[in-house]
Amino acid sequence: MKLINKISRYYLINAGIVFIVAFVGIYITLNWILTDEIDERLKIKNDEIIKRFYAGEIINNSPYVELLQIDSVFKSRGYITDTSIYLKSEKENEPFHQIISFLAKNGNNYKLTVRTSLIEKDDLFITLLVIFSITFAAFTLILFFINRKSAKEIFIPFYTDLEKLKNYSVKSGLPVNLTYSKIDEFNELNSVLNTLSEKAVHEYRALKEFSEDLSHELQTLVSVIKSKLELLLQNSDLDKVDINNLQTAYQNLSKLDNINRSLILLAKLENKDFFNSDEINLPDVILRISTNFSDIAESKRISIITKLNSEIRINSNLSLIETLINNLLSNSIKHNIENGTVEIILSGNSLLIQNTGELFKRNTNDIFNRFSGFKNKSDSIGLGLAIVKKICELYGFRIDYKYEKDFHKIFINFD
Amino acid sequence: MKLLIIEDEIDLAKSIVEFTAKENHIIEVVYNFKEAKEKINLQEYDCALVDLMLPDGSGLNIISELKKVQPKCGIIVISAKNSIDDKIDGLNLGADDYLTKPFHLAELNARIKSVIRRRFFEGSNIINVNEIQIETEKREVFVNKTKIELTHREYDILLFLISNSDKVLTKESIIEHAWGENSNAFGNLDFVYTHIKNLRKKITDAGGGDYIHSLYGVGYKFSLK
Numbered sequence: 016m017k018l019i020n021k022i023s024r025y026y027l028i029n030a031g032i033v034f035i036v037a038f039v040g041i042y043i044t045l046n047w048i049l050t051d052e053i054d055e056r057l058k059i060k061n062d063e064i065i066k067r068f069y070a071g072e073i074i075n076n077s078p079y080v081e082l083l084q085i086d087s088v089f090k091s092r093g094y095i096t097d098t099s100i101y102l103k104s105e106k107e108n109e110p111f112h113q114i115i116s117f118l119a120k121n122g123n124n125y126k127l128t129v130r131t132s133l134i135e136k137d138d139l140f141i142t143l144l145v146i147f148s149i150t151f152a153a154f155t156l157i158l159f160f161i162n163r164k165s166a167k168e169i170f171i172p173f174y175t176d177l178e179k180l181k182n183y184s185v186k187s188g189l190p191v192n193l194t195y196s197k198i199d200e201f202n203e204l205n206s207v208l209n210t211l212s213e214k215a216v217h218e219y220r221a222l223k224e225f226s227e228d229l230s231h232e233l234q235t236l237v238s239v240i241k242s243k244l245e246l247l248l249q250n251s252d253l254d255k256v257d258i259n260n261l262q263t264a265y266q267n268l269s270k271l272d273n274i275n276r277s278l279i280l281l282a283k284l285e286n287k288d289f290f291n292s293d294e295i296n297l298p299d300v301i302l303r304i305s306t307n308f309s310d311i312a313e314s315k316r317i318s319i320i321t322k323l324n325s326e327i328r329i330n331s332n333l334s335l336i337e338t339l340i341n342n343l344l345s346n347s348i349k350h351n352i353e354n355g356t357v358e359i360i361l362s363g364n365s366l367l368i369q370n371t372g373e374l375f376k377r378n379t380n381d382i383f384n385r386f387s388g389f390k391n392k393s394d395s396i397g398l399g400l401a402i403v404k405k406i407c408e409l410y411g412f413r414i415d416y417k418y419e420k421d422f423h424k425i426f427i428n429f430d
Numbered sequence: 431m432k433l434l435i436i437e438d439e440i441d442l443a444k445s446i447v448e449f450t451a452k453e454n455h456i457i458e459v460v461y462n463f464k465e466a467k468e469k470i471n472l473q474e475y476d477c478a479l480v481d482l483m484l485p486d487g488s489g490l491n492i493i494s495e496l497k498k499v500q501p502k503c504g505i506i507v508i509s510a511k512n513s514i515d516d517k518i519d520g521l522n523l524g525a526d527d528y529l530t531k532p533f534h535l536a537e538l539n540a541r542i543k544s545v546i547r548r549r550f551f552e553g554s555n556i557i558n559v560n561e562i563q564i565e566t567e568k569r570e571v572f573v574n575k576t577k578i579e580l581t582h583r584e585y586d587i588l589l590f591l592i593s594n595s596d597k598v599l600t601k602e603s604i605i606e607h608a609w610g611e612n613s614n615a616f617g618n619l620d621f622v623y624t625h626i627k628n629l630r631k632k633i634t635d636a637g638g639g640d641y642i643h644s645l646y647g648v649g650y651k652f653s654l655k
Contacts (some may be wrong), residue, residue, distance in 0.1 A: 033480065094538070117541060128536030162500060171501070175634045179436050212528045229619070234531050234532060235439055235442070235510050235531060237531075237532045238439070238442055238510070238531040238533065239441040239442050240444055241443070241532045241533075241534070242441075242445030242449070242532075242535050243445060245445075245449070245534065245536070245537070245600065245603075246445055246448055248598045248600065248645075248648065248649070249449075249597055249598055257645050258645065258648050259646065259648075261648070262646075262647070262648040263602075265600060265648075266602075267604070269602055291518070307609060307610060310621060310624075311609070311621050313621075314620070314621030314624060315621075369470055429537045
């Protein structure tokens with residue numbers, strides 16, 4: 016629920032309660048005043064009729080004035096009582112106030128009842144209810160319009176800022192720049208967020224620099240170790256066991272080197288570092304790389320089939336595109352089966368690389384994540400597809416993976 | 431040949447010196463930008479290895495300086511920065527070749543030889559090893575004066591082995607040399623064996639000696655002994 020609606024609802028509920036209480040209070044007060052007024056008038060009317068009675072006038076206007084001759088004499092007390100009388104015109108019992116007086120004239124005794132209807136009180140209730148309902152409806156309507164207007168005025172900067180925050184990334188290296196608002200709460204929030212983003216950017220930069228420095232440092236160390244191992248290999252006194260040990264060390268170092276290089280490239284891609292762009296003839300690149308892989312594939316009895324039916328050229332960095340194709344192709348050869356195939360189909364703006372292979376046990380959705388799968392393959396460092404994905408992201412290519420009819424399929428759309 | 435190694439990583443510089451020791455080069459090593467500048471203004475070199483990231487300056491400046499004072503000197507850039515831009519900058523300034531750390535010593539050795547061949551033996555780029563003769567310009571190989579037909583890969587492997595004769599070359603380094611940097615991702619590197627086998631057969635079939643030796647599956651060595 017939106018804040019403004021929440022506040023409105025709160026207002027409306029409370030206003031409703033206030034209206035009801037006010038209605039009851041006003042009704043009771045007015046009712047009392049009105050009854051008092053009616054009784055006052057009843058007394059005056061009663062006095063007047065008594066005067067007219069003694070003057071000789073006979074008034075009988077049922078049910079408002081009733082004069083009855085009676086036998087016994089009562090002392091007239093003249094107070095007001097409640098009663099209810101059936102009215103033909105209304106076809107129901109209606110409330111009345113009455114004064115009963117006992118009078119004596121010419122030796123006869125009379126009972127005089129003067130009444131007044133309280134129907135006016137019902138009218139009061141209805142009138143009051145109508146007035147209150149209209150006021151409450153008007154209040155609600157006005158509140159609604161005020162809310163709409165204030166929502167626009169007050170919340171526009173809030174929503175712009177929200178949009179900014181949604182699109183914000185610490186990778187931009189800049190703190191999130193939120194607009195100044197006239198509302199203190201928003202301003203406070205903005206300043207907190209600004210500080211927070213500055214801190215995040217700072218931390219991110221430090222981390223980035225650290226990992227870059229670390230990778231470069233490692234690269235130097237790896238080169239030294241690699242060169243020393245290669246020198247050791249030249250020693251003719253080594254026996255088979257020594258050489259095997261050396262080889263294992265060397266192979267693992269190569270893997271470390273590969274991981275490190277991949278991480279450096281990933282970091283660059285993530286930082287969206289500047290990469291020189293050229294117009295690249297994609298079929299040429301694919302053909303060159305697939306030819307380069309042909310004898311490796313052959314040694315694993317895997318046939319590479321290329322169907323390049325497009326002359327697509329893309330504006331991007333040659334080295335990155337080579338890496339992209341290289342990683343995809345080497346993956347499709349690595350994760351293949353004996354006598355399998357790799358098909359490279361380029362048509363229009365899209366590339367499909369599919370290869371025979373067993374279904375991965377892992378969730379296919381994370382094949383593009385770092386170190387996500389293929390752990391069972393000792394020759395895989397698990398970063399190839401992560402790099403592919405980052406390159407696609409950099410250039411806005413769409414990439415999808417699907418396993419269908421014993422084929423792993425990777426689609427790339429270069430639009 | 432006289433080589434200058436400009437490399438701040440002392441251990442790596444030592445490795446390079448040790449690996450190339452039998453090549454009859456005169457090698458001088460400097461570890462920083464200042465010394466490098468002094469050296470190149472004092473003496474002539476045939477080939478210089480320049481690390482781009484020196485503690486007190488950029489190797490790129492040394493390349494331009496070298497180009498000015500010793501235009502004949504071949505230049506190979508070595509850098510830890512796996513940056514494509516650095517590579518382009520270095521080559522634009524006139525470097526002959528570019529190697530990214532960590533590299534194989536054998537690869538560096540082969541590159542040095544290649545640069546020297548191109549710079550100092552123009553027109554007659556012929557390598558003679560006993561009965562084997564390689565014309566590097568035309569990429570042709572002769573055994574006992576008879577031309578043998580080698581595939582692209584076989585030629586690359588042979589030249590790489592001969593450039594590093596008497597050295598054990600790992601399968602990794604051979605693959606990286608012949609197939610390119612990215613081919614090393616394949617854990618199973620046995621496919622190189624097929625190529626070596628064919629190469630040996632072609633040479634011996636033409637009456638050449640069997641000089642390529644396998645070393646317990648770790649790599650290969652070209653040796654006349």
